[in-house]
Amino acid sequence: MTKVFINGEFVDHEEAKVSYEDRGYVFGDGIYEYIRAYDGKLFTVDEHFERFIRSAGEIQLDLGYSAEELIDIVRDLLQVNDIKNGGIYIQATRGVAPRNHSFPTPEVKPVLMAFAKSYDRPYEDLENGINAATVEDIRWLRCDIKSLNLLGNVLAKEYAVKYNASEAIQHRGDTVTEGASSNVYAIKDGAIYTHPVNNYILNGITRRVIKWIAEDYDIPFKEETFTVDFLKNADEVIVSSTSAEVMPVIKIDGESVGNGNVGPITRKLKEGFNKYIETKSK
Numbered sequence: 001m002t003k004v005f006i007n008g009e010f011v012d013h014e015e016a017k018v019s020y021e022d023r024g025y026v027f028g029d030g031i032y033e034y035i036r037a038y039d040g041k042l043f044t045v046d047e048h049f050e051r052f053i054r055s056a057g058e059i060q061l062d063l064g065y066s067a068e069e070l071i072d073i074v075r076d077l078l079q080v081n082d083i084k085n086g087g088i089y090i091q092a093t094r095g096v097a098p099r100n101h102s103f104p105t106p107e108v109k110p111v112l113m114a115f116a117k118s119y120d121r122p123y124e125d126l127e128n129g130i131n132a133a134t135v136e137d138i139r140w141l142r143c144d145i146k147s148l149n150l151l152g153n154v155l156a157k158e159y160a161v162k163y164n165a166s167e168a169i170q171h172r173g174d175t176v177t178e179g180a181s182s183n184v185y186a187i188k189d190g191a192i193y194t195h196p197v198n199n200y201i202l203n204g205i206t207r208r209v210i211k212w213i214a215e216d217y218d219i220p221f222k223e224e225t226f227t228v229d230f231l232k233n234a235d236e237v238i239v240s241s242t243s244a245e246v247m248p249v250i251k252i253d254g255e256s257v258g259n260g261n262v263g264p265i266t267r268k269l270k271e272g273f274n275k276y277i278e279t280k281s282k
Contacts, residue, residue, distance in 0.1 A: 001013070001014075002081060002115070003077070003080045003081055004016040004113065004114070004115045005073055005076075005077055005090075005112070005113065005114040005115070006111070006112070006113045006114075007111060007112070007113075008112075010076070010077070010080055013115070016113070016115075018111075018113075019096045019111075021096050021097060021098060021099060022093055022095070022096050022111055023093050023094040023095060023096070023097060023104075024091065024093030024094070024111065024148055025093075026099050027101070028147065028148040028149040028150075029059070029093060029094045029148070030059075030061070030091055030092055030093035030094060030111075030147070030148045031052065031055040031056055031059065031061065031091065031092055031145065031146055031147055031148065032052075032089065032090060032091035032092075032146055032147075032148060033048050033049065033051065033052040033055075033089075033090050033091075033146060034048075034087055034088070034089050034090075034242050034243070035048045035074060035087065035088045035090070035242065036086075036087050036242045036243065037078055037083060037084070037085060037086050037087065037088065037116075038085060038277050038281050039084055039085065039281070040078065040083075040084045041281035041282055042071070042074065042075060042078075042088075042281060042282060043242075043277060043280055043281045044205050044206075044208075044209065044280050045071055045074070045282065046067070046071075047205045047208060048205055048242075049067040049070050049071060050067065051146065051203065051205065052067075052070065052090070052092075052146070053067060055145045055146045055147065056092065058142070058144075058145045059094075059145060059147065060103070061092065061094055061110060062107075062110070063092055063110060063112070064109070064110060065112065070090070073090075073112075073114060074088045074090060074114060074116075077114055077115070077116045078116055081116050081118075083116050083117070083118045084118070085118065085119065085120055085121070086116060086117050086118040086119050087116065087117060087119070087242065087243060088114060088115070088116045089114065089115055089116075089117075090112070090113070090114035091112075091113055091114070091148065092110050092111065092112050092113075093110060093111045093148070094108070094110060095107075095108035095109050095110050095111055096108060096111065121245065122243075122244065122245070122247070125166070125244075125247060126245060126246070126247060126248070126270065127262070128248075128250070128262070129247075129248035129249060129250035129251075129261075129262050130165070130166040130167060130239075130247060130248070130249055130250070131164060131165040131166060131249070131250070131251040131252075131254075132160065132165050132166065132167045132168065132169050132179070132237075132239070132249045132251070132252050132253075133159060133160045133163045133165040133167075133168055133169070133252070133253055134168070134169050134170075134171060134228055134231075134252060134253055135156050135159050135160070135168045135169070135170055135171075135180075136170070136171060136172075137152075137156075137170035137171055137172045137177045137200075138152050138155070138156075139152035139153065139170075140152070141199055141200075142199055143177070143178070143199060143200055143201055143202055144197070144198065144199050144200075144201065144202060144203060146202060153180045153181060154180075156168035156170055156180040157180040157181065160180065163253075163254075165251075167179045167180060167181070167182055167239050167244075167247075167249070168180040169184050169231065169239070169249075169252065171227075171228050172200065174227045174228055174229070175195075175225050175226070175227065176195065176225070176226055176227065176228055176230075176231050177195055177200050177201055178195060178200075178201040178202065178204075179239045179241075181241055181244075182204070182239035182240055182241040182244055182247070183195075183201065183202070183204040183206070183207040183239065183240050183241070184231070184237070184238075184239050185210070185237065185238045185239070185240070186226055186230055186231045186234035186236075186237055187234055187235050187236035187237065187238070187263065187265050187266070188230070188233075188234050188235055189235070190219070190220065190265070191219070191220035191221075191222055192210070192214055192219060192220065192221050192222065192265070193222045193224060193226050193230075193234075194207065194221075194222075194223060195223070195224075195225055195226075196223040196224060196225065197223065204240060204241060204242075205242060206240040206241055206242055206244075206245065206246070206273075207240055209240075209273060209276050209280070210238075210240055210246060210269055210273075212272075212276065213268075213269050213272030213273060213276065214269070216272055217268055217272060219265060219268070219269075231252065232252055232253070232255065232257075234257060234258070235257075235258045235263060235265075236248070236257065236258055236262075236263035236265055236266050237249040237252065237257045238266055238269065245270075245273055246266065246269045246270045246273045248262040248263070248266045250262065
């Protein structure tokens with residue numbers, strides 16, 4: 001029986017219930033993280049919970065847990081579900097209170113929930129690449145917070161699916177921001193370009209790993225804005241996320257990227273990523 005962590009204990013998934021007055025349910029008033037497990041170890045877990053705690057601070061949410069306590073929870077969750085390779089979803093909401101837009105007064109206890117699932121790495125897509133579609137970025141102006149408010153991302157992803165694409169690459173006006181569930185990179189003349197870290201994108205953990213790999217291999221990593229046209233004329237394009245890892249994009253809006261094959265810099269980044277799995281998992 002699958003175990004879920006909720007309100008301080010591990011329960012069978014059929015017993016894991018959410019109140020109709022939970023502010024995460026009625027307002028999307030909460031945050032989340034998603035952590036990858038490889039061979040029973042948590043990958044870049046310190047970085048994930050550093051971001052989780054930052055997101056909590058940005059929405060004025062006192063979690064009541066330290067990073068170390070949160071790491072212990074997700075590690076125990078892996079063990080009770082006997083998961084070696086997969087992912088852990090964890091979220092915190094502001095808690096249960098009568099529906100009112102302002103914060104509850106007095107404060108209520110946050111609701112912390114986490115579950116784990118087993119799955120393998122996306123080997124076929126990593127080897128062959130995926131298709132992407134471009135779409136206007138209609139999300140709010142605090143995309144740096146990993147909040148539960150993902151309707152804009154959901155609509156973008158559904159748009160991509162309708163056009164036989166695995167990811168939606170979003171743009172504000174002509175400026176590429178990020179994917180519906182990933183960061184985006186254009187590789188041109190041997191350099192990697194990606195949107196700078198600000199309120200328009202989430203500072204992805206895999207994005208940080210790619211930056212480390214670029215430094216290891218002396219590949220220029222340019223954190224600056226670029227246009228949709230620049231993206232479509234890049235030599236290589238990748239997207240990255242905790243579940244997608246370093247994912248090649250071989251077509252955008254039905255047109256081939258570069259020569260339509262996974263390129264040499266992408267392959268080097270994937271090689272470096274495999275090395276970091278060994279050194280950043282614990």
